[in-house]
Amino acid sequence: MRTLFRNYVSRILFRSLIFVLIALPLSAQRRIDFTLETAAEIAMQNSYEVQQLQLNIDRTRKWLEAERAGLKSRVYMRLQAPEFQAISDYKWNSILGRNEIVRQNTRLWQMNLSIEQPVILFGYPTNGYLSLNNRMYRYLQQDGVNDIQYYNRYFVRFEQPLFQPNRLKNDIEEARIDLSQQELEYTEDLMDLLEETADDYYELLELSYRGIIYTDHIENLEQAAMAVDSVITRDSSRSIEQTQIEVELANARERLAQTQSDLRLETSRMKQELRLPPEDSLVIDPRTTVTQIQVDQDQAIEYGYNLHPQLRLQHLRRREEEIELENERGDNSFHLNLEMTYGLEKADPRYYNLWESQDNSYTVSLNAYLPIWDWGQRRAEIQARQITLKKRDLYLEEFRNEIRSEISNDIVNLTEYQRRALTMKENLTRAREISGISLDQYGTGQISMQDLLQSFDREVETAQNFLHAYLGYRNSLLSLMEDTYYDFERDQPILERFGVEQSMGEE
Numbered sequence: 001m002r003t004l005f006r007n008y009v010s011r012i013l014f015r016s017l018i019f020v021l022i023a024l025p026l027s028a029q030r031r032i033d034f035t036l037e038t039a040a041e042i043a044m045q046n047s048y049e050v051q052q053l054q055l056n057i058d059r060t061r062k063w064l065e066a067e068r069a070g071l072k073s074r075v076y077m078r079l080q081a082p083e084f085q086a087i088s089d090y091k092w093n094s095i096l097g098r099n100e101i102v103r104q105n106t107r108l109w110q111m112n113l114s115i116e117q118p119v120i121l122f123g124y125p126t127n128g129y130l131s132l133n134n135r136m137y138r139y140l141q142q143d144g145v146n147d148i149q150y151y152n153r154y155f156v157r158f159e160q161p162l163f164q165p166n167r168l169k170n171d172i173e174e175a176r177i178d179l180s181q182q183e184l185e186y187t188e189d190l191m192d193l194l195e196e197t198a199d200d201y202y203e204l205l206e207l208s209y210r211g212i213i214y215t216d217h218i219e220n221l222e223q224a225a226m227a228v229d230s231v232i233t234r235d236s237s238r239s240i241e242q243t244q245i246e247v248e249l250a251n252a253r254e255r256l257a258q259t260q261s262d263l264r265l266e267t268s269r270m271k272q273e274l275r276l277p278p279e280d281s282l283v284i285d286p287r288t289t290v291t292q293i294q295v296d297q298d299q300a301i302e303y304g305y306n307l308h309p310q311l312r313l314q315h316l317r318r319r320e321e322e323i324e325l326e327n328e329r330g331d332n333s334f335h336l337n338l339e340m341t342y343g344l345e346k347a348d349p350r351y352y353n354l355w356e357s358q359d360n361s362y363t364v365s366l367n368a369y370l371p372i373w374d375w376g377q378r379r380a381e382i383q384a385r386q387i388t389l390k391k392r393d394l395y396l397e398e399f400r401n402e403i404r405s406e407i408s409n410d411i412v413n414l415t416e417y418q419r420r421a422l423t424m425k426e427n428l429t430r431a432r433e434i435s436g437i438s439l440d441q442y443g444t445g446q447i448s449m450q451d452l453l454q455s456f457d458r459e460v461e462t463a464q465n466f467l468h469a470y471l472g473y474r475n476s477l478l479s480l481m482e483d484t485y486y487d488f489e490r491d492q493p494i495l496e497r498f499g500v501e502q503s504m505g506e507e
Contacts, residue, residue: 034282036201039274043197046275050193053186060175060182067175070168073117080110080137110137118168119160125168128160133343138351152354153361155343162338165330170323177316184309184316187495191482194494198478200270202471207263208286213463214256220435220456221249227443234445241449248453288470290421293477293488295411300484304403307485307493311399318392325385332378337367403483410480417472424466431455431462 438455
């Protein structure tokens with residue numbers, strides 16, 4: 001009899017696989033060894049939400065690529081081909097000293113070609129532009145005699161805003177921040193998906209392990225049923241014990257059937273959520289391993305500060321608000337715009353003479369904007385932005401404290417559930433030994449059927465307590481991972497574990 005119980009543990013895996021396969025169709029296309037890792041991988045591959053998030057990142061990368069392209073040369077042409085005007089309008093005649101109605105009848109064909117390049121010094125965009133330009137037009141004034149005039153000008157133009165925010169640099173930085181935020185939000189959503197998948201997986205694991213508990217309980221009762229026959233043969237007054245064992249067996253089989261039904265329903269729901277074909281079979285290995293994990297609290301908190309995307313998101317949003325404050329200070333403030341051009345030009349009634357004896361041409365303009373009075377609008381807008389920054393700083397401080405508190409609680413829970421799981425695992429081993437000894441004692445008449453059933457019930461209760469402690473241990477590990485984004489069981493960051501790479505908006 002004790003030999004049977006020595007093989008008890010080795011038979012758990014075989015029975016659990018058979019237990020899961022019973023609930024699945026025989027025409028299964030694939031057999032999937034279902035673990036938390038495989039569940040998470042399938043969820044990430046098949047989730048519509050993950051695909052949407054990946055597309056968001058790709059789109060934001062293209063926006064950043066577009067902003068960076070603004071640092072390179074741009075060639076464009078503007079055409080007025082043609083511009084016809086035949087209209088009467090009033091104009092001031094300085095000789096007559098009054099307005100008069102003038103009839104215009106003009107034909108204009110014009111082309112402007114530019115090659116424009118932002119001015120970059122030592123890799124830093126200056127917010128200014130340098131361009132090569134060509135302007136050419138054909139102008140016809142019809143006033144009884146056709147008066148045709150051709151014009152051609154080549155020139156270099158330099159434009160530089162002064163005392164203004166560097167919009168070009170800020171736009172590129174904001175695009176890079178947007179990409180980093182999309183990647184961090186993608187990481188958060190992946191963790192949420194992992195949490196949801198883990199909850200569903202642990203529910204399947206719980207049902208699978210309960211099936212093993214009830215299967216083992218039925219096996220014990222069946223062995224007791226065989227032993228009761230010999231007991232009744234020796235003492236017919238104890239025939240009621242056969243009825244007792246039959247009732248216990250019927251109840252145990254009903255609990256097993258209910259668990260199998262629940263497992264079938266949960267497995268079907270899980271396959272739907274993971275978008276797996278209904279013919280696939282999910283095989284769960286219910287072996288429970290409790291690894292003693294020592295977590296350094298200071299190191300875990302440091303992981304939370306450095307790896308948690310929400311904290312990094314808040315830093316990026318703060319930088320965005322700093323840029324908005326910088327832009328706000330530049331709006332409606334004193335600034336200058338410097339523009340200079342230098343080139344060659346020629347106007348002639350003959351087109352072929354445009355490239356002969358060209359004249360030098362240049363322009364210099366310096367425009368200034370001086371705000372005088374706006375009833376405090378600019379000052380109030382700047383103060384509003386500064387208050388927003390202070391709010392962000394307060395939120396950052398609060399969130400850091402929350403991370404520290406949550407991680408500290410996670411470590412306490414992990415230590416407690418880890419200790420309970422290890423203790424209950426030892427108790428389960430003892431409870432199984434007691435069941436085997438009680439079965440031998442019942443066969444020799446040393447204990448009653450009631451005592452034997454109590455030892456079986458004690459084993460079931462101990463196994464359920466171990467299952468509860470084990471699930472608490474797994475969930476506490478999951479909570480610690482959610483708050484630190486670090487897998488302490490495998491000693492690696494969670495993103496590295498699942499092969500998720502992030503550029504964080506870098507070149």
